Amino acid sequence: MTDENRMAITFDDFPEPIIAYAVEGGEPRITVLNGAFESVFDCLSSGMPVAAIFEQFSVVNPTDGEDPIAHLRRGDSVGIYLDGIGEGGPFFARTISSGPDTSYVGFTDLSACLDVAEVPAVDQVSSVISHDLRNPLDVAKAHLRAAQETGDDEHFDAVANAHDRMEQIIRDVLTITRDRTAVDPSDDVSIETAAKAAWESVDTEQATLEVTDTLPTVTADADRAS
Template sequence: MTANESWSLPMERYPDPACSYAFEDDRAVVQASNEQFGRISGLSAGDPLADGFGEELPVLGDQPSFDRSGRCWVRDPDHRERRYLVRIIAPENDQPGHLVFNAVDQERESQNVGVDRVASVLSHDLRNPLDVARARLRAGRELESEEHFDHVEQAHDRMERIIQDVLTLARGEDVVNPEEVVDLDAVVRNAWQTVETNGATLDVVEDLPEATADRDRVTRLFENLFRNAVEHGPPETEEEHITISVGRLPDGLFVADDGVGIPPENRERVFEPGFSSDDHGTGLGLAIVARIVDLHGWSVRVTDSETGGARFEIVGLDPE
């Protein structure tokens, strides 16, 4: 959609905030808007958009959060559980630009994955095990080694788990069945074997508890935490590799690393679907962690590790 395409619905009848704007003296100025836009921004015709959103569009009170498409998110100041996906349609020729807001309920959003996020997972997370399977299949044929075919099978299993992760976000309870008493120590060590560690070290500092859980989903939970630590650790050198520690808490466990840590302002946002501090990330890894935790009736929080890295604490496990 461009600025010179027709507006199919009168702005005053659009159910969510919307405005048109143009540049005057190098400033973006509101040309027209509906009542909803005035409520969340405090702006009316003739006001600079910067007065309501800051110099960089848009967000009320916080720094802008853009996804890879150039869209951005704005929270409703009167309903903090609600936020808006904002499309910025730039002015073109003599036609004004538009800001078009679409309300997204936070609870509903956490249970659904947009088509663009599904595409990101299919193109990013599935590529690695698919490449492994292809390479191992080629080596197995050339060397006639059963070991390579075992790795092909493991790669296929991993792809199946990734597909289930998308369903975990999209369908929730339908794909998580916490009905088995699981040895979390064994789950952690098994998850570690499936992650590309890049020289990282796992340190299980004490025996972990058993808990009623869905083994497959909890395995994926630890895989994602390990992968997050490895991918966001310090730049790899011959002398420096990240160490990931897993230990027991009175009502749960922690996963900590000695990497660069997570800034306090991002510790809640890292669990939002689509949020990533890495330009190449899908923003789904920790969102899946939070979803699996929630569907087990547990809770997860982020803090600093003793070395200044990230520490994820999962509590409420009610160990067996």
């Protein structure tokens, strides 16, 4: 995959509050934060414990009920509902692990996209997003292990593709939550192309996909069908 085909978002240009963190001595600590985070949480800075973020909220509800710091220590991908920070929020925080050294926490302001009556549906939303991110994340981890063991460059291409897929999922979530009319189901989409793209986004181990017949096209949104 060439650089021209990648739509990279720089950390500071990410439109929502986001931090990078690393676990030091068993304590998740902020290593990098973007401008959007600073504008919302102006009393926090690099080097502080991530727990200091959650301490600002009176409501901290991980989707599985477990201590959020325990999730961060392990690098789990999990959603956390946050509320009770004065006039801001509520927020939905989600953690994304990118490797053994650095992970991320992004914060979505739910007041911009959800009515208060809809907040109980956050569990369902986070479950879908976590599932969609889990597949390419597992693929990236598997190929990274293979690359470390074999040194084959082809595994790094697979890791890059998996990261591109995760970035596209994040873009889609942001687009749909901010503009419910953003989905355009008017493209001609090849079922074969969509199936192959979906196949590459999951860890299939030794299994292969073979298309023996010509498949038709359907009308759908091309970005969200692949």
